[in-house]
Amino acid sequence: MRGALRPRLKPEHRGYRTVDGHVRLGSVIHGIGAEIEDEGGWIWSLVGVLDGTRGPAGAVDAVAGRHPEVPRERIAGALQDLWQAGFLEDAAAVPPPGLGIRDRERHRRGAELLRWIDLTPRAGPWELQERLRRSRVLLVGVGGTGGTAAQSLVAAGVGRLHLVDPDTVELSNLNRQQLYTERDVGRAKTDAAVARLREVNSDVTVTGERREVTGRDVLAGLLGTPCAYDLLVLTADRPPVLRRWANRACLAAGIPWTDGGYHGPVVSAGLHMPGSGACWECHRAGEVARRDLRLPPGADEEQASPRMDWNPANAVTAGLSGSLVAYAALTLLTGAPPVEPGFRFGMNLMLPGEELLDRFPRRADCPACGEPGPGRTGRGLRERAPEEPPASSAAPPEPA
Numbered sequence: 001m002r003g004a005l006r007p008r009l010k011p012e013h014r015g016y017r018t019v020d021g022h023v024r025l026g027s028v029i030h031g032i033g034a035e036i037e038d039e040g041g042w043i044w045s046l047v048g049v050l051d052g053t054r055g056p057a058g059a060v061d062a063v064a065g066r067h068p069e070v071p072r073e074r075i076a077g078a079l080q081d082l083w084q085a086g087f088l089e090d091a092a093a094v095p096p097p098g099l100g101i102r103d104r105e106r107h108r109r110g111a112e113l114l115r116w117i118d119l120t121p122r123a124g125p126w127e128l129q130e131r132l133r134r135s136r137v138l139l140v141g142v143g144g145t146g147g148t149a150a151q152s153l154v155a156a157g158v159g160r161l162h163l164v165d166p167d168t169v170e171l172s173n174l175n176r177q178q179l180y181t182e183r184d185v186g187r188a189k190t191d192a193a194v195a196r197l198r199e200v201n202s203d204v205t206v207t208g209e210r211r212e213v214t215g216r217d218v219l220a221g222l223l224g225t226p227c228a229y230d231l232l233v234l235t236a237d238r239p240p241v242l243r244r245w246a247n248r249a250c251l252a253a254g255i256p257w258t259d260g261g262y263h264g265p266v267v268s269a270g271l272h273m274p275g276s277g278a279c280w281e282c283h284r285a286g287e288v289a290r291r292d293l294r295l296p297p298g299a300d301e302e303q304a305s306p307r308m309d310w311n312p313a314n315a316v317t318a319g320l321s322g323s324l325v326a327y328a329a330l331t332l333l334t335g336a337p338p339v340e341p342g343f344r345f346g347m348n349l350m351l352p353g354e355e356l357l358d359r360f361p362r363r364a365d366c367p368a369c370g371e372p373g374p375g376r377t378g379r380g381l382r383e384r385a386p387e388e389p390p391a392s393s394a395a396p397p398e399p400a
Contacts, residue, residue, distance in 0.1 A: 005090040007059065007079065008052030012116035013087045015047045023047060025087050031337065032117065034085065042067040046078060052091025086119030093124025098133055103203070107157050118336035128334040129157060135333045136160040138222060138229045140213060140246075141236025142193045143167075144313060145261050147179030148322025149233055149329065154197045156330055160205040161197070162229075164222060165189045165236070166212035176318035216245035223253050232257035233329050235322070237311065247272065247280035247368055256332045256341065260325035262317040268346030268356060269324035271332060277342020278362045279369040286360025317349070 009015065015025040018035070023043045026033040036043050042063055049062040060075045067075075082088050095104060104111075107129050114128045122128070135158045139150055142165040153161055169177075169184040169192055184192040190208030197206045213219050213236065223229055234246045234257060243259055250257045251274050259280075260269030272280050293304040324346055331339055343359035364371050 004055070004092065006052045006055055006092045007050050007083060007088045008091045009047060009050045009082075009087060010089050010115055012112065015044075017044055025082075027116075032119070034087075040067060040070065042070045042075070043078060046075060046082075050079075050082070050088060083121055086121060088121075089115065089125050090123070093126075095124070095126045096130040099126055099130055103129070103133070103157070106201075106203075110156055114334060114336050118334075119338055120335060128336055131334055132157045132330070133159045135231065136162075136229045137231045137233060137329065137333075138162050138164070139233040139235065140164045140219070140222070141234065142179070142189045142208075143173070143235065143237075144176035144178075144315070144318025145322040145325060146233070146235030147177050147193065148319050149235055149260075149325040150193060150197055151179060151200060152323060152326030153233075153329060154201045154204045154206065156326070157201065158204060158333070161207075163190050163193055163206070163208035164211050164213065165193075165208075166210055176313045176315050178315055178319065213242060213245070216248050219245050219249040220252065223249060223255070227253040227255055229255060231255060231329055231332055233325060234259040235261060235325060237261055240307070243280055250274065251279060251369055258325055258328040258332060260321050260328065260346075262311070262313050262321045264312060265317065265349040266346065266356070267317055267321040267324060267349070268344050269321065269328045270344040271328045271339065271341040273332065273341035274369070277340055278360050279342070279366060281368040282363045282366045283342065283344065283358070283360050285363060285366070287358065320347070320349075 009025070013026045013032070015023055017023060017038075021038055021041070023036045023038045024033060025036070025047070038044055045066050046059065046063045049059050054062065056076070056079055059079060060072055063075045064070065064072050099107075104126070111126055111129045115125045118128060137153060137158050137160065139146055139153075139161060142150060142163050146163075146165070150161060150163065165188075167189050169180045169187050169189055171182075171185050174180060174182065174185075179196055180189070180192055188210045190210050194206050194208040197204070211218075211222075213222070223232065232246060232250055232255060234243065236242055246257055246259065250272065254274050256271070256273040258269060258271055261267070270280065270283070272283075278286065293301065295301065295304060331337065332341065342362070343357065345358075346356040348354045348356055362369065
């Protein structure tokens with residue numbers, strides 16, 4: 001811990017003493033809070049002096065003066081532990097030069113939330129907001145899920161957002177695609193979305209192009225060489241092989257990506273990062289292996305889960321899925337909260353409270369990210385046509 005900093009307990013992590021004298025920090029939210037045994041009460045004294053008015057040595061001196069029986073090394077170690085656990089911030093930190101007064105006023109509440117859920121020691125409380133300001137995001141599919149995700153990302157303060165979608169706004173879109181209004185009917189979605197999002201936050205660079213992704217090469221071209229983006233957000237639902245293309249393109253580019261959508265009352269999002277956990281194809285194979293539709297031999301899976309030309313949805317399912325995608329995107333961009341990618345999460349609106357969390361191990365034989373071997377090159381990409389269909393027709397329907 002640097003001697004120049006002035007450690008203080010994050011306001012959102014304000015502590016209290018339990019009935020048995022333990023110290024609880026980080027609020028009562030599961031995943032953040034911690035309880036510390038405090039024999040003799042010196043931990044509580046340490047928490048009390050961490051108010052940002054003194055440096056680490058001064059804080060140790062103050063506690064040692066009240067509790068001379070406690071070795072100074074132990075007090076200093078506890079202070080370091082609190083810092084490493086993410087409960088403290090530096091009161092002497094100054095905002096990054098890229099964040100002006102206008103930025104800090106606009107994003108103050110968001111930065112405070114990031115500070116609350118961030119458990120990684122940082123140079124200052126504005127570090128993650130500055131990271132968002134510098135981030136570049138490519139979003140493919142500006143429908144119900146994508147429109148909500150785009151609004152959230154722009155409001156959160158990403159630096160640059162580029163939208164790709166081939167469609168125009170139709171009257172039938174308006175029951176769920178809340179980014180658009182009746183005035184936009186007949187207009188290219190990307191044109192309408194860019195105009196609306198610039199009104200949400202004029203400090204974000206928002207661009208768009210009306211284009212259809214017809215192959216992995218198209219997606220790779222959008223990402224650029226070298227890659228021009230920090231994250232891909234995939235919220236388009238056609239063609240069905242699109243997620244496979246995205247997985248390969250992002251593995252090749254070495255960038256994380258998130259996807260999401262709705263399947264009837266089930267809304268979900270996935271987090272994927274090259275080299276961290278299962279890639280999308282590992283996850284897909286895990287779903288196939290686990291699923292038992294109890295179909296007779298030779299039966300078509302469409303009998304159990306038909307793929308329709310339309311996708312039943314309303315503003316609630318589209319909005320929830322878009323918000324989950326935005327959460328995943330912000331987590332991948334900032335690292336707050338700290339999660340290990342390679343999973344899908346969401347909710348089933350038919351059964352409120354039912355957990356929807358799928359995580360599968362990375363597969364050594366994965367044709368996309370598996371270990372190099374015969375017939376594979378680079379990151380494990382096998383020499384085959386990008387349009388190759390899923391490995392098994394027994395796979396569950398891919399999210400919209």
